[in-house]
Amino acid sequence: MTDQVVRLVLLPVSARRLHYREGQYISIELANGELRSYSPATAMAADGAIELHVRLHPQGKFSTLLRERSSVLSSLKVYGPYGDCVWQTPTSPDAPILFLATGTGIAPIKALVQAALSSGCTNPVWLYWGARHVEELYESAAFEALESRHPNFHFRMSASASDRDHGEPRYVQDWAARQHPDLADALVYACGLPAMVDAAQALLTQNNGLRAERFFADAFVSATAPAATPRPPADTLSVNATFDTQQPQQVTRNRLQLEPGTSLLHGLRAAGVLKGVCGGRQSCGTCRVSLTPHWFNQIPPPARSEQRLLQALPEAGQLDRLACQIIIEPALDGLHFSIPALAV
Template identity: 40%
Template sequence: MIETYSYRLQTLHWLDGVTLRLLLRPEGHRGLPIQAGQFFSLQLPSGITRSYSLACAPRGDGWLEAHIRLRAAGQASAWLRHEACPGQMLTISGPFGDCVWQAEQAAIDRVVMLATGTGIAPLKAMLEYAHAAGCRTPMHLYWGGAEDADLYLAEYFASLALRWPLLRFIPVLSNAPAEWTGRRGFVQDIAAADHPDLSRARVYACGAPRMVEQARALLTNHCHLPAERFHADAFVPAQTPVAIQGNLTVRWRRPQGDWLTVPAVEGDTLITALAAAGMRRAGCLRSLPCRHRFQLAEPAAATF
């Protein structure tokens, strides 16, 4: 079964006009055993759950950091705007996700990271972990947004690159103003142009599903990146979860090709049903499209 942990909301403050930084402190335990690149589920007082990436290197004191982009119609966003305050007790479950920092290998000559929006959070965790571990592999971080204001940690990464010569930070804007002196376009296209031969590279991509899938196809098909070295986690807004209606079961197709059947409760989301069954890979539902296929059994059926 998925482990749950009690955490206290320690701090929340704005990183920009729409993005909040949360710090969560473990209460009476050592903390969630999470790796750089993984994420956790946060249960709000209303009972709804949302998943957020760890936005810092794993800490010895067990504290968790999350970056949350608030949305106009989001239930979690409404709670964060109007009700959340330091001192509240919350329930955390996890960890989830397989897009984690990989140990250095002699065969890898560079690491390329692609992010859009708050997809930067897990890459920030990986970079901080790699920096602290003394990583000697050159790193290239591409972070894309529509406007300059979307890159809410640009100064942080520019400063880190000055202190860490192996890191190169490349901000990219798709709707850049005339005075913008950085790169223009989309991160996957810029990275492909900069790295036409990725045969000895490793790539991490986190952010919008369209970017992740385009990056996967472009870099593996045209830049010689081995498919197994493309590590990805796509973000889908949680304000429109896939809900289960009626008396259903969830069928989960594993990479080996066989199906597992899980009972589902009316009103639950798919991630909730899988997590309740103890499937650690349930977090894959946060990132559509993914390599697993899901079906709702009778009376309704759908494939994700």
């Protein structure tokens, strides 16, 4: 698609289909057990094919496999779908629907735009797509064609490193905010760089009247810089932890050594205990652990995004947390928790 973005199409090897909704994402397992998450760029296809837009990173393992067209790619394990950045019914026929994307964040947004327009939605639909250079806006011709067929669809693109011709804002969230001062009834979807997603949420809810529950987002976290797993200083002592795994009629006590500065999920993954299939994006819930009251109170409280996911998990209890969001500190030496049977 560009020098740095390739289209990858996954085909099912059996009659089983992975059913997803536009805007959700899936995780692909590499041969070494690492996971990469991508959002399909189209609605579910009848033949089960899944189209992904993959950005190639110079050091990325998956990128290297793609560049070399490795035979490892001939059969991949796929998990999912995950995420709640999915199509919602507008609150009124006039309510604007805004889609914001940067880079390959356009993949789930493209699927969502198609879902909106093919559902017969007559609301005004605006798409703002940004990248550093205009060559990176690889689907712009398709969106311009869509714009000519649907009078209620409006497409704007912005290359932030290019000169401004008409004084348009450099960033998609600023452009959307300027063109839509009143977003009280709007639905907004944002996919792409975390900086854009965070800025859009703050700007549009604080200045443009957007209601927080009508902002749907999927922030892409680079596989080469996973969130919540910073590397520890080399001379840091490890932290000891114990955890119980619950199988039917049997509880097993296990020991674990954790590196300060990394996430609890990092340690559990390294020990082969949990996968955490969304890679710490707080949308799969497969890294849920149950803490004792003492240890629950030793850990900083969950952010709103973590609370939201835990509340959406019907089996989650009051002392549950996401292991991907717990950062190990020396003060957590002796940490004890249990892993629910469903998560193991």
